Amino acid sequence: MQQTKSEKLFAKAQKYIPGGVNSPVRSFRAVGGTPPFIARGSGSHIWDADGNEYIDYLGSWGPLVLGHAHPAVVDALIKAAEAGTSFGAPVAQEVDLARFICASMPSIDMIRLVNSGTEACMSAIRLARAHTGRDKIIKFAGCYHGHADGLLVKAGSGAMTHGIPTSAGVPESYASETLVADYNDLSSVEEAFAAFPEGIAAVIVEPVAGNMGVVPPAPGFLQGLRRITQEHGALLIFDEVITGFRLEAGGAQARFGITPDLTTLGKIIGGGLPVGAYGGRREIMELVAPLGPMYQAGTLSGNPLAVAAGLATLQELTRPGTYEKLESMAARLTEGLTEVFDRKEVPSTINRVGSMFTGFFNHGPVASLAQVEQCDVPGHARFFHGMLENGVYLAPSQFEAGFISLAHTEEDIDRTIAAAEAALA
Numbered sequence: 001m002q003q004t005k006s007e008k009l010f011a012k013a014q015k016y017i018p019g020g021v022n023s024p025v026r027s028f029r030a031v032g033g034t035p036p037f038i039a040r041g042s043g044s045h046i047w048d049a050d051g052n053e054y055i056d057y058l059g060s061w062g063p064l065v066l067g068h069a070h071p072a073v074v075d076a077l078i079k080a081a082e083a084g085t086s087f088g089a090p091v092a093q094e095v096d097l098a099r100f101i102c103a104s105m106p107s108i109d110m111i112r113l114v115n116s117g118t119e120a121c122m123s124a125i126r127l128a129r130a131h132t133g134r135d136k137i138i139k140f141a142g143c144y145h146g147h148a149d150g151l152l153v154k155a156g157s158g159a160m161t162h163g164i165p166t167s168a169g170v171p172e173s174y175a176s177e178t179l180v181a182d183y184n185d186l187s188s189v190e191e192a193f194a195a196f197p198e199g200i201a202a203v204i205v206e207p208v209a210g211n212m213g214v215v216p217p218a219p220g221f222l223q224g225l226r227r228i229t230q231e232h233g234a235l236l237i238f239d240e241v242i243t244g245f246r247l248e249a250g251g252a253q254a255r256f257g258i259t260p261d262l263t264t265l266g267k268i269i270g271g272g273l274p275v276g277a278y279g280g281r282r283e284i285m286e287l288v289a290p291l292g293p294m295y296q297a298g299t300l301s302g303n304p305l306a307v308a309a310g311l312a313t314l315q316e317l318t319r320p321g322t323y324e325k326l327e328s329m330a331a332r333l334t335e336g337l338t339e340v341f342d343r344k345e346v347p348s349t350i351n352r353v354g355s356m357f358t359g360f361f362n363h364g365p366v367a368s369l370a371q372v373e374q375c376d377v378p379g380h381a382r383f384f385h386g387m388l389e390n391g392v393y394l395a396p397s398q399f400e401a402g403f404i405s406l407a408h409t410e411e412d413i414d415r416t417i418a419a420a421e422a423a424l425a
C-alpha cells in the first residue's frame, strides 16, 4: 500500500531526531500509529501533509486559545520580524507583556520572562530555595512541571521518603530533594511537612491538574495547601502554564480565590511562540539576578517576536465575552460527548474546567491519580484513532488535556459529537 506523506516524513524524521519528534508525546506511542505531520492550521482546523483536515482540540497543547494563525497574532509577528527578531538587549515589548501579566494577576508584582514552562518552573523552584534557604520541594504524583532534573521524580518507597528518578540521567541526589505527595490529598502534604518540618522550600502544584488528564482540585484542596505552606514557612507555587489566561484572565488563582507566592506561566502568554515566565511578590522577586543572588538567564528571553505574539494573544482575550464563549462551547462539547458515551454505554467520565477537558475511559469519578490509572487506555487509543479517521484531532494520550479555542464553532462541536457517534459505532 502506498505510504502516506506523513509516513514517509516520519520515517525520515526518525533518522535524524530521537523517535522522530522533538517532544515525546507527539510520537503517538501512547495511542499507536503514525503521527500526521501537520502542514498548516487556520482557526480551529489543521491540515496534515496528505491534505487531511481535522478539527483541532490540541491547540499545540494549550497555547492556541485564539485558534491557528489568528490575524492579530500574524500581523504582530510580521511587524515585529520586519524590525528584527532579537537583540539580546531590552526592548519595549517585553515591558508591555510583563506589565500586562502583572496587571492581570494581583499576586504578581514582578515577573521574569523565559523561553518555556520548564524554565519557568525550574527557576521558580530555585527562587523558592533562595528565599527560604531550604532545599526540599513537594510536587504531586501525576502533575508535570517540565523536565528539570529535580522534577522528573516519582514517590519513594515510604510515604515520604526521598523521590526516585523517573528518567535516566537524573542523579539520586537530585531526586532526593523532591518529595511526592498525592493530588487532592492534604494528609499526604501534612505528612511531608511532619517529616521535614523546617526543610521544605515550596509546594509546586498544578491548580487544575492537566498532566494526568484534567483532574480538578477537590473542594478545600488549594485552600489547604495555602494554609499548610503558610504555617510551615514554605512558598506555594502555582504552576499556571496551562491554566494561566486559559480559565480566565487571572488564571486559576482568580477562579479559586487563592493567592500563591509564586506563579509560573507559559503556553498562552507566548501565543504559540516560546515564552514562559515566573513571577510573584516583589520581596521574593528582588532576589533574582541582577538585583539579587539567585541567578537565571536566557539569550532569547523576552525576544520581540515571542512577546509580540503573546501580547497580541492576551489583548485579544480582553474582548468582552471571551471566557463566557470558551466556557459555553466547551460545555456544549462535553455535554454532547457525554450523551453519546452514555447512550453507547461506554464506561467513561469527562472532567472539564473552563475550556480544558479530558474524556476518561473509566466509569468515574476521576479525582485522583489512582482513579486515573484505572482507565481503559487501549479503549482510549481506539477512540482516539476513530476520531482521527473522522477528522477530529484529540490529545494523543489518555493522560493529557484537550482544549477549546475561540475559533471553534457550533458546527465544529456538532461534527465532533457526530464523529464520536461514528467512532463508537
Ligand code: KE4
Binding pocket: 023, 024, 025, 026, 061, 115, 116, 117, 118, 119, 121, 144, 145, 146, 147, 206, 210, 211, 239, 240, 241, 242, 266, 267, 276, 400, 401
Ligand atoms: P514546556 O517546557 O513544555 O513549555 O512547559 C512544561 C510544562 C510546565 N507546566 C505544566 C503544567 C505543563 O503542562 C507543561 C508542559 N505541558 C506538556 C503537555 N501537557 C507539553 C507538551 C509536551 O511535552 O510536548
